[in-house]
Amino acid sequence: MFTNIEITQFRSCAGVNISDLRGITALAGRNGSGKTNTLRAIRWLAAMATGGDDSRGIGTVEGHREVSATIQLADTTFRYHVQHVSTQNGPELMESLVSDQIKVERNGEQVILDFHDEPLQIDLDAPCIPAIISLLPHLSEVDYLAQTRAFFSSVHYYALDEPHYSKPDPWGMIPGHRYEKWVSEQSTGRIESDVPIRLLHMSKERPEDFDEVVSLLGEDGLGLLRKISVHEVDLSEDESELVHLVRFTPIAQKRFGRGFSSLSAGTRRAVNLITSMVYDKSAVMLIEHPEDGIHGALLTKLLDILRVNCDPLQVFLTTHSTAVFDQLKAEEVRLVSMTEGETSVRSLSDQELTAASNFMQNDGSFSDFIETVQDD
Amino acid sequence: MYGVIGEDKSDFESLKILIKRITGDQGLTVKGRGFGSCDTMLKKGAQQLKLLADFGMTRFIVCYDSDGHDPAKRREEAMRKIIGPSKLSDFCITIPVQELESWILADFSAVTNIFRSWKPERHPNPENVESPKEFIVRASRDSKSKTRYSHATHNPRVARHLDLDIVYEKCASFRPFRDFVKKPTV
Numbered sequence: 001m002f003t004n005i006e007i008t009q010f011r012s013c014a015g016v017n018i019s020d021l022r023g024i025t026a027l028a029g030r031n032g033s034g035k036t037n038t039l040r041a042i043r044w045l046a047a048m049a050t051g052g053d054d055s056r057g058i059g060t061v062e063g064h065r066e067v068s069a070t071i072q073l074a075d076t077t078f079r080y081h082v083q084h085v086s087t088q089n090g091p092e093l094m095e096s097l098v099s100d101q102i103k104v105e106r107n108g109e110q111v112i113l114d115f116h117d118e119p120l121q122i123d124l125d126a127p128c129i130p131a132i133i134s135l136l137p138h139l140s141e142v143d144y145l146a147q148t149r150a151f152f153s154s155v156h157y158y159a160l161d162e163p164h165y166s167k168p169d170p171w172g173m174i175p176g177h178r179y180e181k182w183v184s185e186q187s188t189g190r191i192e193s194d195v196p197i198r199l200l201h202m203s204k205e206r207p208e209d210f211d212e213v214v215s216l217l218g219e220d221g222l223g224l225l226r227k228i229s230v231h232e233v234d235l236s237e238d239e240s241e242l243v244h245l246v247r248f249t250p251i252a253q254k255r256f257g258r259g260f261s262s263l264s265a266g267t268r269r270a271v272n273l274i275t276s277m278v279y280d281k282s283a284v285m286l287i288e289h290p291e292d293g294i295h296g297a298l299l300t301k302l303l304d305i306l307r308v309n310c311d312p313l314q315v316f317l318t319t320h321s322t323a324v325f326d327q328l329k330a331e332e333v334r335l336v337s338m339t340e341g342e343t344s345v346r347s348l349s350d351q352e353l354t355a356a357s358n359f360m361q362n363d364g365s366f367s368d369f370i371e372t373v374q375d376d
Numbered sequence: 377m378y379g380v381i382g383e384d385k386s387d388f389e390s391l392k393i394l395i396k397r398i399t400g401d402q403g404l405t406v407k408g409r410g411f412g413s414c415d416t417m418l419k420k421g422a423q424q425l426k427l428l429a430d431f432g433m434t435r436f437i438v439c440y441d442s443d444g445h446d447p448a449k450r451r452e453e454a455m456r457k458i459i460g461p462s463k464l465s466d467f468c469i470t471i472p473v474q475e476l477e478s479w480i481l482a483d484f485s486a487v488t489n490i491f492r493s494w495k496p497e498r499h500p501n502p503e504n505v506e507s508p509k510e511f512i513v514r515a516s517r518d519s520k521s522k523t524r525y526s527h528a529t530h531n532p533r534v535a536r537h538l539d540l541d542i543v544y545e546k547c548a549s550f551r552p553f554r555d556f557v558k559k560p561t562v
Contacts, residue, residue: 304528
């Protein structure tokens with residue numbers, strides 16, 4: 001898990017240090033204060049380590065980006081740092097990964113390893129950690145790098161945005177060719193995070209995970225869905241027009257399921273969050289405003305599900321919601337503010353923590369406390 | 377018709393299910409709320425009970441976790457701050473010794489109805505467990521079940537399956553609640 005994140009420069013974030021991180025960290029601040037930039041800085045750092053989507057564009061990203069983090073991985077701690085600067089002479093990239101066990105330092109295309117005599121030459125476009133793993137697979141130190149890569153690969157960002165549904169889909173149809181294409185693109189790591197396709201994939205390949213989603217959303221869980229049914233229909237005689245049906249039966253409905261887009265927006269969002277949590281097996285979830293469109297009582301349950309899954313899961317979320325704040329501990333909140341174009345992020349001070357405790361003991365709600373602190 | 381208040385929304389939802397099971401009347405009206413904290417319940421509980429009375433509720437239950445404190449003092453505090461100001465007569469103050477989850481520990485095997493691969497045994501002394509909520513979450517982590525126990529979601533679900541005779545036998549704090557619900561209306 002991340003124990004410390006230092007954003008030297010990333011969009012509006014400059015000199016941001018987020019320390020003493022725990023299972024849940026909630027970023028609270030006004031619109032435009034830099035909450036999303038903070039999450040994106042974490043996502044960028046992880047993507048730079050693994051070659052994920054966000055790392056593309058080295059050389060096209062303008063300006064200066066520099067982020068580092070301290071990560072606790074089993075019994076060891078390591079620090080990973082990336083600095084990318086675009087200059088007139090092209091991009092400059094510095095990267096380092098330091099732990100008790102190994103030290104890796106990259107300066108441009110040259111990578112120096114403390115466990116290998118010769119420096120390696122790695123293209124600027126290639127992420128450093130995966131490149132070392134493939135170039136020196138026989139070295140024992142590479143196992144450790146593989147663990148760090150696995151950690152960064154399981155950092156996922158969830159805006160929970162949805163595609164625009166021009167009309168409800170009563171059938172929940174997924175053409176066979178679309179599913180096959182999705183499966184074939186999985187290895188690239190650049191697949192669309194489509195909820196019905198993920199559920200279809202889980203029902204075929206990971207039935208235990210599918211059952212977990214059904215259990216969490218069903219009558220014995222959040223009580224949102226009576227059933228998620230998955231069927232295959234062949235519309236032709238020669239199986240050339242195979243269609244998958246992924247249908248959701250809301251709890252209040254007795255018989256007929258419907259397509260995902262026919263569910264209410266809030267239900268879709270909750271289903272998306274639970275499906276993502278189970279499907280991605282994330283080490284770290286970066287979640288934008290989980291509260292949007294979700295009733296306070298359901299939100300309380302969703303947050304508790306995230307909380308009990310912390311360890312190994314770690315959650316960073318942005319929020320404006322009083323219902324979310326009232327579920328948090330004061331130590332879990334970071335206040336985000338913008339001054340003269342720069343984002344700052346801070347914990348509550350000891351004095352504020354005492355004040356919060358006193359306020360809540362006297363019938364104040366934590367959300368009211370946060371609102372007061374943010375008025376500073 | 378019952379009006380129920382508790383510290384936590386899941387307390388209210390669980391008690392609602394238990395009341396319906398004890399009376400054997402699934403159509404019984406049970407209204408109420410959870411406050412999110414005991415301080416808030418102590419401040420707003422009386423007002424809430426009056427509102428529930430205005431909604432036509434006739435019997436009232438206040439659930440106030442003892443959290444290891446002296447149950448008698450908790451009862452006195454609930455009487456003074458909630459029941460007294462509400463001026464209601466047909467009421468029961470339920471004081472779980474630690475938290476309501478100790479009732480679940482009494483018949484812990486009931487969770488298998490929700491989590492099929494998790495087969496815990498009934499706890500012999502549930503009211504001696506210091507933090508039953510945390511105990512259940514830890515047990516869930518250590519179990520074979522992929523889904524972890526979340527009290528907000530799963531307490532009311534498990535309440536549907538508890539063997540209430542076992543809970544009655546093992547949890548002294550459950551007895552006044554069940555006896556109150558079983559007795560004829562005043």
